[in-house]
Structures are given as structure tokens and as C-alpha cells.
Amino acid sequence: MAGVMAVLWAGALILVVTSVKVVADNIGVNWGTMTSHPLHPRIVVQLLKDNGFEKVKLFDSDPWMVGYLAGTGIEVMLGIPNDQLEFLSQDYGNAKDWVKENCTSHLRKGGVNIKYVAVGNEPFLTSYKGRFLKTTFPALKNIQKALNEAGLGNKIKAVVPQNADVYESKSDKPSDGVFRRDVKAVMAQIVRFLKENGAPFVVNIYPFISLTMNSKFPSDFAFFDGGHPIQDDNIQYNNVFEANFDTLIYALKDLGTPNLTILVGEVGWPTDGHKKANKNSAKKFYDGLFKVLASKKGTPLRPGEMDVYLFGLFDEDTKSIEPGNFERHWGIFDFDGKPKFTMDISGKGGDKHLVAAKGVKYLPKQWCVLESYASNQDLIGQQTGWACARSDCTALQDGASCSNLDPDRTVSYAFNSYYQMNNQDEDACDFEGLATVVSKDPSTMSCRFNTQIKVDGATRLSFAQGAVAAISSSLTLFFLL
Ligand SMILES: *[C@@H]1O[C@H](CO)[C@@H](O)[C@H](O)[C@H]1NC(C)=O
Numbered sequence: 371m372a373g374v375m376a377v378l379w380a381g382a383l384i385l386v387v388t389s390v391k392v393v394a395d396n397i398g399v400n401w402g403t404m405t406s407h408p409l410h411p412r413i414v415v416q417l418l419k420d421n422g423f424e425k426v427k428l429f430d431s432d433p434w435m436v437g438y439l440a441g442t443g444i445e446v447m448l449g450i451p452n453d454q455l456e457f458l459s460q461d462y463g464n465a466k467d468w469v470k471e472n473c474t475s476h477l478r479k480g481g482v483n484i485k486y487v488a489v490g491n492e493p494f495l496t497s498y499k500g501r502f503l504k505t506t507f508p509a510l511k512n513i514q515k516a517l518n519e520a521g522l523g524n525k526i527k528a529v530v531p532q533n534a535d536v537y538e539s540k541s542d543k544p545s546d547g548v549f550r551r552d553v554k555a556v557m558a559q560i561v562r563f564l565k566e567n568g569a570p571f572v573v574n575i576y577p578f579i580s581l582t583m584n585s586k587f588p589s590d591f592a593f594f595d596g597g598h599p600i601q602d603d604n605i606q607y608n609n610v611f612e613a614n615f616d617t618l619i620y621a622l623k624d625l626g627t628p629n630l631t632i633l634v635g636e637v638g639w640p641t642d643g644h645k646k647a648n649k650n651s652a653k654k655f656y657d658g659l660f661k662v663l664a665s666k667k668g669t670p671l672r673p674g675e676m677d678v679y680l681f682g683l684f685d686e687d688t689k690s691i692e693p694g695n696f697e698r699h700w701g702i703f704d705f706d707g708k709p710k711f712t713m714d715i716s717g718k719g720g721d722k723h724l725v726a727a728k729g730v731k732y733l734p735k736q737w738c739v740l741e742s743y744a745s746n747q748d749l750i751g752q753q754t755g756w757a758c759a760r761s762d763c764t765a766l767q768d769g770a771s772c773s774n775l776d777p778d779r780t781v782s783y784a785f786n787s788y789y790q791m792n793n794q795d796e797d798a799c800d801f802e803g804l805a806t807v808v809s810k811d812p813s814t815m816s817c818r819f820n821t822q823i824k825v826d827g828a829t830r831l832s833f834a835q836g837a838v839a840a841i842s843s844s845l846t847l848f849f850l851l
């Protein structure tokens with residue numbers, strides 16, 4: 371009897387353990403930090419654990435931040451920003467030092483489970499105009515060589531995440547897929563090198579961008595529920611994600627490496643800053659994606675399980691908005707680690723919320739708004755533009771969540787954004803006497819006026835660079851009343 375009980379107990383335990391695991395092990399997530407108020411890495415790592423994410427992809431390798439992943443078992447893709455490619459390509463010694471400080475030092479017992487080093491991020495984007503064309507491959511080679519020499523080559527692979535714009539199909543049919551002419555020669559070298567090293571090809575695929583860049587693009591083809599299929603010989607494609615993925619396979623075939631393993635380094639849908647970016651369409655996209663991933667059917671050319679990293683964890687209010695105002699709204703969580711909409715990563719279509727970040731501390735519940743009786747009203751336009759250039763007004767743009775505010779509240783939104791960005795500093799709510807601090811939340815049904823989170827000194831120091839980049843990039847935003 372005791373034996374039977376023990377067996378039953380063991381069975382029950384296994385049941386409990388498997389039902390806790392909510393994220394399949396082929397789904398990871400991108401953790402970007404281009405934000406004015408980053409969550410502490412301790413909180414983020416707990417969030418990953420609470421939600422069962424076992425893989426994370428980073429855009430940098432800040433040893434302080436990476437250290438918080440030690441002992442978690444979470445598989446990590448470290449990142450090397452594009453601006454370090456030249457340095458790492460110039461001299462093998464630089465790559466050796468990089469590996470020593472950013473890999474080897476984390477690998478003690480119970481250390482960080484590093485699996486990949488991403489050398490650059492989308493370095494061949496057309497908008498970079500070839501700036502990283504010469505340095506990317508040498509940097510990749512140097513990093514992999516340094517990994518090999520440190521005895522890590524079998525465990526850690528160097529990769530280069532590419533945007534899907536490195537390949538194209540003139541006919542829209544996957545079978546006409548080829549790499550872009552200006553990158554084809556270097557891509558041929560890279561894919562051969564990846565193959566020799568047993569490293570995967572990492573590609574970022576964005577159906578949202580396909581949809582918004584081309585006004586004729588059929589909306590339902592961006593999602594996963596059929597409609598407007600593409601017929602490619604005897605294969606039918608029902609969504610752009612799979613069609614895009616297989617276009618890459620044809621492009622790889624063209625270079626003689628049809629069997630290279632492919633990881634989807636980024637996939638997701640933004641929730642604001644564009645009329646097609648909202649929580650409903652994001653939920654629809656993710657529901658479809660998770661169903662496809664759970665079915666393990668893969669794509670017509672590559673059946674089976676697919677490895678993807680969702681993009682991304684949080685909204686990042688200091689990202690460049692050059693690609694569009696949606697760029698700061700890719701998070702499956704809000705800036706403060708609250709889930710934005712229900713999603714069932716297991717693909718079963720349940721209406722569950724992800725587990726929110728724990729231990730987040732907020733600034734006081736107060737907001738900076740336009741003083742309706744202020745005298746120098748003629749300065750309103752100029753002051754609003756000034757505030758927006760130094761904060762985040764992407765939610766005010768056409769089709770975004772705050773685009774329908776009345777004129778006074780629109781100004782308040784801009785003032786408050788600047789005030790919160792500056793940690794509710796008293797001086798940050800003046801605007802030539804036009805503004806005042808209130809304790810009544812000015813949010814509306816669709817438009818949220820944030821109060822920012824408290825960031826401790828260590829986090830601020832470590833992420834200070836992101837904030838600087840923000841100011842310069844948001845200067846391109848002109849706000850005219
Ligand atoms: C390790 O990575 C960090 C973050 O990117 C970088 O600043 C640092 O220079 C790297 N270390 C070395 C020795 O290259």
C-alpha cells in the first residue's frame with residue numbers, strides 16, 4: 371500500500387510540476403533597457419522566473435545586470451552593440467578581453483548559463499547605409515575564436531541577429547527568396563562560418579512592419595487566421611510570418627546552406643503609437659503565434675518545433691522613434707512590469723494574465739498638468755513641443771491611445787510625461803508658469819497618465835547611457851498644436 375501511495379504521490383508531483391510550467395522551452399523573450407526608468411534586474415529576473423521564461427536575449431552584456439541571472443539556469447543570449455563591432459574587429463586581443471570579462475567571468479559553478487553571444491544587432495539594416503558591413507564578420511570571427519580558445523566554443527556560439535530586410539523576394543513568393551544584393555557576399559561568408567561552427571542563423575521577423583509599411587498589404591495575412599493566402603507552387607502560405615521564414619530558407623539555399631538552424635530572435639506586436647498598434651491586435655497576433663508554436667508544425671519548408679524570442683519584455687520610452695512612434699510600445703509588459711493584455715503562451719488560447727513584476731516602487735501619486743487659468747497661454751505650443759522633445763509623447767500621435775484627448779489634456783499629457791521622466795522634480799513642472807502639480811489622476815478610459823517608478827542609484831548609473839541616447843533621438847519629434 372505504501373508503495374502504491376508513493377507511486378501515486380510521485381505521479382501527483384509530476385503533475386504539479388508540469389502544470390506550473392507555463393512557457394514552452396522553445397519560447398524566450400528579449401530584455402531591452404532603452405528606458406528612462408529601468409526596473410531593477412533583481413525584479414526582472416524574478417519576473418522571468420515567475421512566468422516560466424527559460425531563455426532571455428539581451429542587447430548588451432553589462433556584467434552587473436548579467437550577474438543577476440547567475441544560478442537561475444535561464445539560458446542567456448548576450449549582446450554586443452553595433453558600436454563595439456569596429457573595436458572587436460580590429461584586434462583579436464580586444465575580442466579575447468571581451469570574452470574574458472563578459473563570458474568567462476560568469477561561468478563559475480552556479481554562474482550564468484550563457485548559450486549565445488549576439489555580435490551586433492541587425493547590423494545590415496538598410497537604414498545604417500552599410501556602416502557595419504566591413505566590421506561585422508571580422509568581429510564575429512574574433513569572438514568565436516576567443517570563445518573556442520577559452521574552451522567555451524562547444525557551449526557558447528557567436529551569432530549575428532539580422533533583420534528580415536537582409537533578404538527579399540521580388541515576387542512575394544518565398545521560393546524567389548534571395549539575400550539583398552548589397553549584403554549577399556558578406557552573408558555568404560557569415561552563413562558558411564555559422565554552419566562550420568554549428569551556430570544558428572538568428573532572424574527578426576515583424577509581420578506588424580510588413581503590414582504598416584505597405585498600405586496594400588492584406589491585414590489578415592499579418593495574423594494567423596487565414597485569408598489572402600499566397601500560393602507558391604503547391605504550397606499555400608496563410609500568414610506572413612511563415613512565408614517570411616521560408617523566404618529566408620530559400621535565400622539560405624541560394625547560398626548553399628539550406629539546412630542551417632534558424633532562431634527567430636525577435637517577434638511581437640506593439641500596442642501603441644500607431645493605429646494598427648493596440649492591445650487587441652497584439653493579443654490577436656500573440657494568440658495566433660502561440661497556437662502555431664504549440665502545434666509544433668513549423669513552416670512548410672521547416673516542419674517541427676520553432677525557437678522564438680518574443681519582443682519584448684517592457685515598453686522602452688527612450689528607444690529611437692525613427693522607425694515609428696510604435697517603437698516604444700513593444701512590451702508584453704508595461705514599463706512598470708504590469709501585463710498589458712491576457713496571453714496564453716502555452717497556445718491553448720486561455721485568457722490568463724502573465725505574473726506582474728513584484729516589489730516595484732512608484733513615485734508619489736501626483737501629475738503635472740496645464741493650469742487652465744495660466745496667463746501666458748501663447749507659450750503653450752512652444753512649451754508642449756519642448757516637453758515632448760525631452761520625454762515621450764508617442765501616445766499622443768495619430769491613432770495612438772491618447773490621440774483623442776481634448777487640447778488642454780493633450781498639453782497636460784506632454785507636461786506630465788516630462789515631469790515623470792524627471793522623477794517629479796519640482797522644477798520639471800513649471801513651463802513658464804503654465805503648469806501645476808495635482809493629485810487627481812488625469813487619465814481617461816483609453817489614455818493613461820503615468821506616474822513613474824522609483825529607480826535606485828545602481829540601476830540608474832548602469833543604464834545612464836540609454837537615457838542620453840533618448841534625448842537626442844526624441845528631438846526629431848515635433849509637436850504642433
Ligand atoms: C563587456 O561588455 C560591456 C558591455 O557591453 C562593455 O562595456 C565592456 O567593454 C566589455 N568588456 C570588454 C573587456 O570588452
Ligand SMILES: *[C@@H]1O[C@H](CO)[C@@H](O)[C@H](O)[C@H]1NC(C)=O
Binds near residue numbers: 626627628
Ligand atoms: C539538408 O538536409 C537534407 C535532409 O536531411 C539532406 O538530404 C540534404 O543533403 C542536406 N543539404 C545540405 C546541403 O547539407
